[in-house]
Amino acid sequence: MSKQRGKRYLGRLAMVRLVTMISILTVSMGGVAYAALQSQTVTLTGNSIQTASAGLQVSSNGTTFATSQAGFNFADIIPGGSAVPANGNLAYLRNVGTTALAVKMMVTGTPANLDNVDLSKVHVIITPISGGSVQNFTLAALIASNTSGGLSILSAANLLTGATYNFRIQVQMDSDAVTSSIATINNLDFAFSGVAVAP
Numbered sequence: 001m002s003k004q005r006g007k008r009y010l011g012r013l014a015m016v017r018l019v020t021m022i023s024i025l026t027v028s029m030g031g032v033a034y035a036a037l038q039s040q041t042v043t044l045t046g047n048s049i050q051t052a053s054a055g056l057q058v059s060s061n062g063t064t065f066a067t068s069q070a071g072f073n074f075a076d077i078i079p080g081g082s083a084v085p086a087n088g089n090l091a092y093l094r095n096v097g098t099t100a101l102a103v104k105m106m107v108t109g110t111p112a113n114l115d116n117v118d119l120s121k122v123h124v125i126i127t128p129i130s131g132g133s134v135q136n137f138t139l140a141a142l143i144a145s146n147t148s149g150g151l152s153i154l155s156a157a158n159l160l161t162g163a164t165y166n167f168r169i170q171v172q173m174d175s176d177a178v179t180s181s182i183a184t185i186n187n188l189d190f191a192f193s194g195v196a197v198a199p
Helices: 003-035 139-148
Strands: 056-059 084-095 101-108 122-128 135-138 164-173 189-196
Touching: 056 189, 084 189, 101 139, 122 139, 135 139
Parallel strands: none
Antiparallel strands: 056 084, 084 164, 101 189, 122 135, 122 164
């Protein structure tokens, strides 16, 4: 190949490279021009996220509601006999939160059971004042349920915001729950909790 031909070849090669570079720059600049057509950023400022409130209060008289109230003395129980007291002790739960609640009951802590009463043969009976089914829980089941959040009461519905659930509590023992002439269970705390449910 002659020198002159070689120069022409190198000139064409340089021209092809130049055209290629110009094409790449044109495409790149077109991309930059496209990006410049985007709008400015707009903002919704100062947002906050907050849950509904789940609030439950208890009462033993239907008038004074709080997070803790004195309980009842279930006395003169005859093993194998009727539930005590005959008419039940009235209790009330009120939803003071902003969402409906699935209500659960449990026994917190370990009650004093010096007379070795068989707690699986001691029954706590919940009777709704209006609507719903009577529920019968063993004391052993209520104690065990403390670690899992309790056993469901209000079998028919959830406790709506502002609503009050009125019920009676009774205690009953199976005939073979005790083996002594007298037995006492002390420091027994019935606890209730409400789990928020979607409307």
